[in-house]
Amino acid sequence: MSIAIMRKALTGVSGVPVTAYDGGGEVEPRITAKVYARVAAAGIHNIVAAGNTGEFYALTPQEIRIVHEAAVAGVDGQAPVTAAVGRSLREAIGMAKDAAAIGASAVMSHQPVDPFAAPSAQIDYFCNLADASALPLVAYVRAEGFSVAEIVRLANHGNIAGIKFATTDLMLLSRAIPAADPNGALFVCGLAESWAPTFTAAGARGFTSGLVNVAPKLSLAVQDSLEKGDFAAARAIVGKLEPFERMRTKFRNGANVTVVKEAVTYSGLDVGPVRVPGLPQLDQQDREELHRLLRGWEAEGDIQTQQDRQAVKAAG
Numbered sequence: 001m002s003i004a005i006m007r008k009a010l011t012g013v014s015g016v017p018v019t020a021y022d023g024g025g026e027v028e029p030r031i032t033a034k035v036y037a038r039v040a041a042a043g044i045h046n047i048v049a050a051g052n053t054g055e056f057y058a059l060t061p062q063e064i065r066i067v068h069e070a071a072v073a074g075v076d077g078q079a080p081v082t083a084a085v086g087r088s089l090r091e092a093i094g095m096a097k098d099a100a101a102i103g104a105s106a107v108m109s110h111q112p113v114d115p116f117a118a119p120s121a122q123i124d125y126f127c128n129l130a131d132a133s134a135l136p137l138v139a140y141v142r143a144e145g146f147s148v149a150e151i152v153r154l155a156n157h158g159n160i161a162g163i164k165f166a167t168t169d170l171m172l173l174s175r176a177i178p179a180a181d182p183n184g185a186l187f188v189c190g191l192a193e194s195w196a197p198t199f200t201a202a203g204a205r206g207f208t209s210g211l212v213n214v215a216p217k218l219s220l221a222v223q224d225s226l227e228k229g230d231f232a233a234a235r236a237i238v239g240k241l242e243p244f245e246r247m248r249t250k251f252r253n254g255a256n257v258t259v260v261k262e263a264v265t266y267s268g269l270d271v272g273p274v275r276v277p278g279l280p281q282l283d284q285q286d287r288e289e290l291h292r293l294l295r296g297w298e299a300e301g302d303i304q305t306q307q308d309r310q311a312v313k314a315a316g
Contacts, residue, residue: 012045
């Protein structure tokens with residue numbers, strides 16, 4: 001996929017599906033592919049395989065490849081598949097080559113997790129990976145401490161399609177966007193629907209979402225409102241999502257994927273628990289609270305009905 005087409009996709013919603021496990025705790029590619037197929041069928045613009053909501057750091061490199069393959073199979077050409085890569089630079093380059101070989105459209109690099117990482121060297125990591133990748137790269141920036149010049153250097157790299165900006169340093173974002181080449185990387189809100197209106201006001205386009213696993217209509221409604229410049233409508237939808245997103249932040253985000261997986265299981269696909277160190281399962285009180293919220297969305301036509309869920313189960 002050309003870098004221009006990838007940048008266009010990034011202006012929409014970048015959905016991050018969950019990874020399904022079987023009863024023995026192994027990656028279940030058939031159900032994982034079904035999760036990706038549902039997200040693609042909903043019209044999500046870019047689909048990220050093995051992102052944080054897909055438990056990247058709990059997967060082995062071999063399992064990451066299984067997830068990438070399941071994503072390509074499940075999406076079946078309906079949207080770009082951006083394969084998440086990371087760990088050491090050498091591992092990330094190897095994963096990027098594998099992603100190209102199995103038919104991914106782009107790669108997204110998780111920011112390296114290293115207690116001794118220097119900001120300028122982290123930018124080098126992204127740029128070196130982009131140099132080595134045959135596919136366009138999305139750089140996932142999560143840490144604080146970068147300078148405007150460092151972010152601009154990243155944005156101006158010829159093979160970097162976008163920067164998934166996932167910190168609340170809006171001063172850095174609002175200074176880096178006008179300083180970067182306007183024909184360079186697209187700045188994308190990496191903090192999901194809740195932050196999308198604020199990031200859009202600062203000049204970012206598009207946002208990432210774990211909500212697409214269960215309520216893609218709401219994600220797309222936020223994106224449509226922001227594209228139209230209707231911030232009031234976007235904020236109203238974000239307010240509706242607030243209980244779901246707040247529940248995900250419990251335990252310093254330790255329940256983030258857990259809430260999404262419980263919601264997906266409620267929708268008719270049993271995707272198994274979250275691997276440690278994430279919270280494996282919600283307690284009964286939180287599960288009941290989540291189900292009440294989902295029933296409310298269901299009544300308003302925002303997610304699948306009980307009849308739809310039964311059909312999903314019957315289809316296996």
